[in-house]
Amino acid sequence: MTSDRRTLLADAALDVLADEGMRGLTHRAVDRKAAMPPGTTSAYFRTRAALLTGLVTRLVQRDQAELHAMAGELAPLRTAEELVEGMAALTRQRLTGEGRLRSLARYACTVESVRDPELREILVPRENPGREAVRLFLAAHGVTDVESRTRTLLTCVDGLVFDRLVSGGEVRREALEGLVAAALRQDPGR
DSSP states (O other): OHHHHHHHHHHHHHHHHHHHHHHHOOHHHHHHHTTOOTTHHHHHSOSHHHHHHHHHHHHHHHHHHHHHHHHHHSOOOOSHHHHHHHHHHHHHHHHSHHHHHHHHHHHHHHHHHTTOHHHHHHHSOOOOHHHHHHHHHHHHTTOSOHHHHHHHHHHHHHHHHHHHHHHOSOOOHHHHHHHHHHHHOOOTTO
16 A cells, blocks of 8 residues: 555656646645645655655656557557657657646656756666667668667657747647658768
8 A cells, every 4th residue: 555655646746746846846735636634745755855756756657658558559660751650649648638747747857857866867768669669760771870869869859849848839740850850861971
C-alpha cells in the first residue's frame, strides 16, 4: 500500500505542478489534489526536495511508459515521411490532455534541475524504443554521426513542443519535415 500511496501522491504532485507551477507545489496542495487528509504527503515525502525527487521519478516512469507504448504501435521506420508522422504523433500527445500536463511539469522540473544535481540525474534522457527507432532510421540512411544527429533531432523536437506550450497551437508538420531533412543531410566535407 505504501508504494501505491507514494505513486498516487507523486501523480497528484505532477498535476499540482502543471496547474500551479513550482511555487504552488506544496505538501498541502498535493494533499488536496490527492483527496488525502492533511499531512499525508509530508508523511511520505518529508521535505520539498523529497517531494520533487518523487515527482520527477514518477514523471520519468510515465514518460518512459508512453514512449514504449508508442514504439510498440509503430512499425520500423523506413521513410522520412514515416519518421515525420511518428514525431507528429509524439508532439500531439505532448501538447494535449494528460501529455500536456506532463510536459508542463517536465519543463518546470528541468529548470529546477539546473540547481539540483539529483533531479538532473533523474531527468537524463533514457534509452527507449522511440530513440532507438530514430537512431536506426538515421543509420540506415547513411548518417555518419548517428548519436549526435539523433540527440540534435530529438532536442529540436522537444524545443518545438516547448515553444507550442508557451505560444499555443500545434507543431507544424513543415517544421518536423525540415528537422528530418536536416538530420539526413550529408556533411559536405565527406
